[in-house]
Amino acid sequence: AQSVTQLDSQVPVFEEAPVELRCNYSSSVSVYLFWYVQYPNQGLQLLLKYLSGSTLVKGINGFEAEFNKSQTSFHLRKPSVHISDTAEYFCAVSGIGGGNKLTFGTGTQLKVEL
Amino acid sequence: DARVTQTPRDKVTEMGQEVTMRCQPILGHNTVFWYRQTMMQGLELLAYFRNRAPLDDSGMPKDRFSAEMPDATLATLKIQPSEPRDSAVYFCASGLAPGDTEAFFGQGTRLTVV
Numbered sequence: 001a002q003s004v005t006q007l008d009s010q011v012p013v014f015e016e017a018p019v020e021l022r023c024n025y026s027s028s029v030s031v032y033l034f035w036y037v038q039y040p041n042q043g044l045q046l047l048l049k050y051l052s053g054s055t056l057v058k059g060i061n062g063f064e065a066e067f068n069k070s071q072t073s074f075h076l077r078k079p080s081v082h083i084s085d086t087a088e089y090f091c092a093v094s095g096i097g098g099g100n101k102l103t104f105g106t107g108t109q110l111k112v113e114l
Numbered sequence: 115d116a117r118v119t120q121t122p123r124d125k126v127t128e129m130g131q132e133v134t135m136r137c138q139p140i141l142g143h144n145t146v147f148w149y150r151q152t153m154m155q156g157l158e159l160l161a162y163f164r165n166r167a168p169l170d171d172s173g174m175p176k177d178r179f180s181a182e183m184p185d186a187t188l189a190t191l192k193i194q195p196s197e198p199r200d201s202a203v204y205f206c207a208s209g210l211a212p213g214d215t216e217a218f219f220g221q222g223t224r225l226t227v228v
Contacts, residue, residue: 032215043118043205043219051215090157100145100209100217101170104157 002027002093006105013081014113021076021108023091033074034092034102035065044090050074061085086112116140118220120206126226132194135223137206138187145209146189147217148174148181152202160204163189164211196227 003026013019025031032051036044048059055067065076074091088109092102119138127133139146148160161171161181171181178197183189193200203224207217 034216036219041221043221044207045219046216049215094215100211100215101147101159101162102217103159104149106156 002029002031002095002103004091004093004103004105006091006108008108009106010109010111012111012113015083016080018079019077019081019085019110021089021091021110023074023076023105025072025074025091025093027072027093027095030096031093032096033065033067034094035059035063035074035076036090036092036104037061038088038090038107040087047076047089081110081112083112083114085110116218118206118208118218120204120220120223122223123221124224124226126228127196129197129227130195131227132192133196133200133225133227135191135204135206135225137189137191137208137220139189139206139208140218141187143208143210143218144186145211145217146183147207147209148189148191149205149207150202151205151222157205160191193225196225198227201225201227 005024007022034049035047038044048057050057050067058064088107090107091105121136146163150158160174162169166183180192203222205222207219209217
């Protein structure tokens with residue numbers, strides 16, 4: 001079984017500032033890792049995913065994440081945020097060989113202010 | 115433009131009534147998930163189908179919830195009888211396994227039971 005911890009429920013940040021959203025996971029098997037974004041009244045959209053290979057993964061909208069196996073972390077970063085990045089961000093994990101079944105964290109609300 | 119389609123988008127019903135939510139997965143996808151999103155519990159996996167067969171419905175209250183896939187283009191989630199605590203947003207997602215690791219989400223059905 002897997003679990004995901006997103007330590008910050010809300011992250012306020014000013015526009016054009018950098019941001020990091022934290023994610024830690026626990027699993028007894030090797031995993032795939034994902035970040036999804038949810039805009040108000042919308043479904044979840046994939047930002048990026050880590051399957052294997054390079055630990056630095058680049059996604060859409062200028063986001064990137066780094067997989068750190070020793071720290072069991074997969075933090076999401078963006079060097080300069082925009083108002084339109086205001087949304088809820090979910091970290092998720094699936095066990096390799098377990099199908100696409102995702103276990104989600106509780107989400108981090110990113111609020112970008114002028 | 116391939117997408118997961120869920121109907122209805124919004125449903126208000128009285129306690130005790132039957133509720134049916136429908137999902138059309140992306141054509142060609144063989145895996146379907148039902149998730150429930152609430153403020154208190156976040157995103158919970160209710161049921162998971164592969165090639166129309168249920169693989170895991172351990173997250174679903176069996177006494178009142180049922181999930182089926184009558185054919186490859188339709189998944190349904192029924193609640194009978196509905197209760198106020200069932201109020202949530204229900205998401206359907208589809209994917210292609212093995213091989214593809216991404217789950218594509220629909221816009222969700224917002225259910226309010228009064």
